[in-house]
Structure formats: structure tokens, C-alpha cells
Amino acid sequence: xxxxxxxxxxxxxxxxxxxxxxxxxxxxxxxxxxxxxxxxxxxxxxxxxxxxxxxxxxxxxxxxxxxxxxxxxxxxxxxxxxxxxxxxxxxxxxxxxxxxxxxxxxxxxxxxxxxxxxxxxxxxxxxxxxxxxxxxxxxxxxxxxxxxxxxxxxxxxxxxxxxxxxxxxxxxxxxxxxxxxxxxxxxxxxxxxxxxxxxxxxxxxxxxxxxxxxxxxxxxxxxxxxxxxxxxxxxxxxxxxxxxxxxxxxxxxxxxxxxxxxxxxxxxxxxxxxxxxxxxxxxxxxxxxxxx
Amino acid sequence: xxxxxxxxxxxxxxxxxxxxxxxxxxxxxxxxxxxxxxxxxxxxxxxxxxxxxxxxxxxxxxxxxxxxxxxxxxxxxxxxxxxxxxxxxxxxxxxxxxxxxxxxxxxxxxxxxxxxxxxxxxxxxxxxxxxxxxxxxxxxxxxxxxxxxxxxxxxxxxxxxxxxxxxxxxxxxxxxxxxxxxxxxxxxxxxxxxxxxxxxxxxxxxxxxxxxxxxxxxxxxxxxxxxxxxxxxxxxxxxxxxxxxxxxxxxxxxxxxxxxxxxxxxxxxxxxxxxxxxxxxxxxxxxxx
Numbered sequence: 013x014x015x016x017x018x019x020x021x022x023x024x025x026x027x028x029x030x031x032x033x034x035x036x037x038x039x040x041x042x043x044x045x046x047x048x049x050x051x052x053x054x055x056x057x058x059x060x061x062x063x064x065x066x067x068x069x070x071x072x073x074x075x076x077x078x079x080x081x082x083x084x085x086x087x088x089x090x091x092x093x094x095x096x097x098x099x100x101x102x103x104x105x106x107x108x109x110x111x112x113x114x115x116x117x118x119x120x121x122x123x124x125x126x127x128x129x130x131x132x133x134x135x136x137x138x139x140x141x142x143x144x145x146x147x148x149x150x151x152x153x154x155x156x157x158x159x160x161x162x163x164x165x166x167x168x169x170x171x172x173x174x175x176x177x178x179x180x181x182x183x184x185x186x187x188x189x190x191x192x193x194x195x196x197x198x199x200x201x202x203x204x205x206x207x208x209x210x211x212x213x214x215x216x217x218x219x220x221x222x223x224x225x226x227x228x229x230x231x232x233x234x235x236x237x238x239x240x241x242x243x244x245x246x247x248x249x250x251x252x253x254x255x256x257x258x259x260x261x262x263x264x265x266x267x268x269x270x271x272x273x274x275x276x277x278x279x280x281x282x283x284x285x286x287x288x289x290x291x292x293x294x295x296x297x298x299x300x301x302x303x304x
Numbered sequence: 305x306x307x308x309x310x311x312x313x314x315x316x317x318x319x320x321x322x323x324x325x326x327x328x329x330x331x332x333x334x335x336x337x338x339x340x341x342x343x344x345x346x347x348x349x350x351x352x353x354x355x356x357x358x359x360x361x362x363x364x365x366x367x368x369x370x371x372x373x374x375x376x377x378x379x380x381x382x383x384x385x386x387x388x389x390x391x392x393x394x395x396x397x398x399x400x401x402x403x404x405x406x407x408x409x410x411x412x413x414x415x416x417x418x419x420x421x422x423x424x425x426x427x428x429x430x431x432x433x434x435x436x437x438x439x440x441x442x443x444x445x446x447x448x449x450x451x452x453x454x455x456x457x458x459x460x461x462x463x464x465x466x467x468x469x470x471x472x473x474x475x476x477x478x479x480x481x482x483x484x485x486x487x488x489x490x491x492x493x494x495x496x497x498x499x500x501x502x503x504x505x506x507x508x509x510x511x512x513x514x515x516x517x518x519x520x521x522x523x524x525x526x527x528x529x530x531x532x533x534x535x536x537x538x539x540x541x542x543x544x545x546x547x548x549x550x551x552x553x554x555x556x557x558x559x560x561x562x563x564x565x566x567x568x569x570x571x572x573x574x575x576x577x578x579x580x581x582x583x584x585x586x587x588x589x590x591x592x593x
Binding site for chain 2: 149153156157164166244245246247248249253256257260261295
């Protein structure tokens with residue numbers, strides 16, 4: 013029978029890496045690894061065989077996986093991808109700030125702040141409900157149509173504004189979940205130490221809340237990266253629009269694969285980086301807990 | 305304005321008259337041969353179909369009787385002029401040509417036809433060719449640039465002068481390829497997924513010029529974007545993806561007669577001259593070089 017400590021260590025491993033979980037438990041590690049390896053090889057061999065021996069495979073390969081097309085379209089799509097990077101980097105900064113503001117508004121206590129809370133709720137409901145493409149079309153084509161000289165006509169500007177409005181609604185909910193997950197005793201303790209409400213929020217609640225919601229924040233950031241392709245509907249030639257141009261010119265879908273490869277090349281390192289951040293954070297907190 | 309139109313028209317009328325008299329003067333053996341292979345729905349008469357209303361610049365000359373907007377029997381407008389030129393080649397004088405109303409979709413619907421041929425800006429496509437016979441092309445569609453009146457680009461008179469402007473086109477069209485390969489602009493042209501999006505961007509002045517095919521350009525300037533104009537059109541030089549043909553009943557032997565007429569009109573420069581007259585001069589859309 014395992015001791016309490018062993019069980020907790022086991023849970024920790026479990027939480028850290030479900031992927032490798034089956035390989036580490038018990039004393040049969042080597043055998044488990046061998047079985048996993050064999051079953052993985054067999055599984056992928058069957059999948060690859062089934063696909064490459066399908067009657068339509070040669071057509072699919074030349075339509076979707078043409079190396080020649082990939083090479084010839086990649087440089088142009090990569091150039092266009094710089095626009096996606098620009099859009100999501102600028103948008104993300106504003107989203108993180110604006111969404112936090114919304115979340116704080118929504119968590120303000122007391123009847124006095126009801127109008128602000130209501131506004132924040134209506135905002136989140138509305139912008140999570142409207143399709144992104146509609147907001148982009150309405151602002152990208154609608155705002156410049158007003159004909160006001162001080163309103164920018166740049167579709168990239170309005171694309172970024174639309175994405176900030178939409179994603180702030182989602183991200184504010186993520187922040188709110190983080191804030192609400194902090195036990196009320198934390199606030200009570202902070203207030204009893206003499207911190208004001210604002211100080212409590214700033215020094216006690218938010219640092220813990222934000223740390224907890226980093227994975228879902230990253231999730232939304234990845235969503236944002238992919239939605240930058242919607243700015244292409246305004247006529248801006250970003251990676252996806254460029255791949256559509258290439259696809260239309262050659263009737264070959266490999267260009268989409270180029271765009272996909274570029275998006276994936278950005279998201280995977282980001283996901284690993286976040287995993288590392290979370291793991292480091294947990295280690296630090298556990299170390300801190302041990303010294304106390 | 306009207307006076308100038310009449311002046312422009314005179315040569316065509318003269319030409320048509322010459323063509324008619326020439327065919328009348330032809331030897332009797334030749335005319336019987338024509339009658340044998342090129343039989344029509346109603347003997348001694350050529351029945352030509354088109355849609356009602358008949359839109360400019362394909363038809364001109366104003367409304368008459370049941371024809372809205374334009375009456376095709378005036379001989380004015382590109383398609384009316386081409387139809388009469390073909391008729392003349394087939395040996396039918398203007399008086400022997402009867403126009404009949406055929407809705408656009410009906411023209412290439414399967415089944416017997418109430419017309420000898422139908423002329424109505426119908427693009428030659430493989431799917432349609434399964435159920436009707438197409439003549440060879442009497443018009444290879446040109447590209448055209450639509451701009452807002454009074455903007456900087458509206459003063460440009462050459463292809464080279466367009467390179468520094470922000471242009472736009474619809475995704476997957478020849479128009480985009482044309483911008484990229486022929487105009488070679490210094491700023492990335494905008495690419496829209498729909499005509500509606502492209503038109504709004506032009507309206508909003510988010511792009512300086514919108515490249516579309518010429519028939520679309522007429523529609524954009526007349527209906528979609530007020531205060532816009534066709535800056536110019538560009539010869540496709542064999543790169544046309546859209547060609548207009550007259551429609552005949554599937555397998556109608558008249559098709560080869562019409563084809564011969566069209567190729568001789570093309571060879572003697574009549575088609576080009578009529579295009580200049582009705583699609584460039586009459587519409588104010590000069591061919592840019």
C-alpha cells in the first residue's frame with residue numbers, strides 16, 4: 013500500500029504529463045515503453061497504408077500535398093504571414109489590457125456599481141454572440157463609409173479593432189473566472205491587514221488570478237492568431253488570402269497547407285513555452301510552500 | 305450628344321447597306337446554297353432572340369413598343385449592330401430580321417427554340433454547350449478599371465500611370481492576374497472574396513481603383529457605385545477567360561453559317577470597329593495602352 017506522500021507524488025506526475033503516464037507507473041517501465049512504441053508504429057503504419065492505398069490517393073496527393081506547389085507558393089505566403097503576426101501582436105496587447113479592465117468592472121461589489129457591472133455583462137454577451145466576420149465587415153467597411161475625415165479607412169486598423177472588441181469579451185470571462193477562483197478569505201485577510209480594496213485587487217487577487225488563467229489565455233491567443241485570417245475578407249492580403257489567391261490560380265490546395273504550416277509553426281512553440289511557464293510557476297510555489 | 309451619335313452611326317448604316325446589297329447582288333446559285341444549309345425557323349426571315357429589358361451598351365437607341373430601355377431593332381448598341389451584321393452576311397436585310405423576347409435563362413435551356421439565334425451577353429461554357437450550340441466568340445471580354453470621379457487616379461491616362469495606386473480585384477478572377485502581371489503595382493493590390501466587398505471598398509475609397517471585366521464595370525458604374533466611372537479598358541491580348549457567343553438550338557446547322565459570318569466580320573475588322581464604337585466611344589471607356 014502506497015503512503016500518502018507517494019500518492020501525492022503520483023498525482024503530481026499524473027498532472028504534469030498524462031501523455032507519458034502509462035509508461036512511468038510501476039516497475040515495468042521498459043516493457044511499457046516497448047509496448048507503446050510497437051503499438052504506435054503499428055497504428056501509424058495502418059493509417060498511412062490505408063490513406064496511401066486509397067483509390068483517390070494520387071489525386072489527393074497532387075491536389076493537397078504537392079511539394080512543387082509548396083515550394084513555389086511558400087515564399088509569398090510567408091511574406092503575407094508577416095501581416096498576420098503584426099495584427100495579432102498589436103491586438104493581443106490591447107486585448108489583455110482591455111479585457112482585464114472589463115473583468116475588474118464586472119467584479120466590482122455593491123449596488124452602486126450595478127450599471128458598470130451590467131454594461132460589462134452586456135458587452136461580453138454581445139461580442140461573444142456576434143460572428144467575428146460580421147463585426148469585421150461592419151467596422152472594416154461600415155466605419156470608413158461614414159465618410160468622416162478623422163476616421164481611418166485602413167482595413168488593417170479596423171481589423172485589429174474588431175479582433176480586440178471580440179477577443180476582449182472572451183478574455184474578460186477568462187480573467188473573471190480567475191478572479192472568482194481566488195478564495196474570499198484571501199480578500200478578507202488582505203483587507204484586515206489594512207490594504208484598501210484597490211490595493212487588495214492589485215497586490216493580492218490579480219497576481220494569483222492571472223497566474224491561474226495563463227493556459228486559457230494562451231488558448232484564446234491561439235484562437236486570435238487564426239482569426240487574423242478573417243481580416244483578409246476586407247481585402248488585406250494576409251497569409252490565408254494569399255493562399256486563396258494561389259489556390260485559385262493553380263486549382264491546387266497545397267497553398268492552404270503552407271498557410272497552415274506557418275500558423276502551426278507559431279502556435280506549437282508558444283504552447284510549449286506556456287507549459288514551461290506553468291511548470292516553473294508550480295515548482296516555485298511548491299518550493300515556497302516547503303520553506304514555510 | 306445625339307448629333308454625334310448619329311454621326312457615328314452613319315458609317316455602320318452605310319456598311320450594313322453595302323453588305324446587304326452585296327449579298328443581294330450575289331449569284332443565284334450562291335443564294336440557293338445559303339438557303340439550303342442555313343434554314344431558319346420561319347422561311348425568309350431571321351428570328352433573333354434577346355432579353356427584355358435590353359441593356360446598354362449592348363443595345364441602344366431607346367425604348368419602343370414592348371421593349372424596355374432599348375429596342376434591339378434599332379441596330380444601335382454592340383449586340384444589335386453585330387446581330388444585323390451577321391444577318392447581312394447570311395443574306396437577310398434589316399427588314400427581314402425579327403426580334404423576339406427570350407429571357408436569359410431560357411436561351412440555353414434544353415428544348416426546341418423559338419429563335420434562330422439568341423444574342424444576350426451569354427458566356428460560352430462547357431456546361432451550357434451540352435444543351436445548346438454556341439457560335440464562335442463575337443466578343444472577348446476586356447478588363448476595365450472603375451474609379452471614383454474626381455480622385456487622383458481619375459486623371460491617369462496610361463497603364464504605366466496606374467502602378468502607384470492601390471488597386472483591388474475579386475479573388476480568383478482574371479482581373480487580379482491582370483493587375484499583378486500587366487500593371488505591376490508598387491503596393492499590394494487588395495483581394496476581395498465577393499463583388500459586394502470589392503464595391504464597398506471602392507465606395508469607401510479604401511482602394512483607388514477596382515479592376516473588373518467590362519460588362520461588370522458597366523453594372524458597377526451604373527448601379528453599384530454612384531459617382532464612379534470607367535477609367536479605361538484593357539485589351540486582353542488572347543488572355544480572355546470570358547467569351548460571348550450567340551446561342552442556337554443544339555446541333556442547328558445554322559451554327560456553321562453564323563460562325564462563317566462571325567469569322568469574316570472578325571477578319572474584315574467589323575467586330576473591332578463596332579467594339580470601338582459601342583463599347584469604348586459610346587461608353588466613355590477608352591482603351592488604355
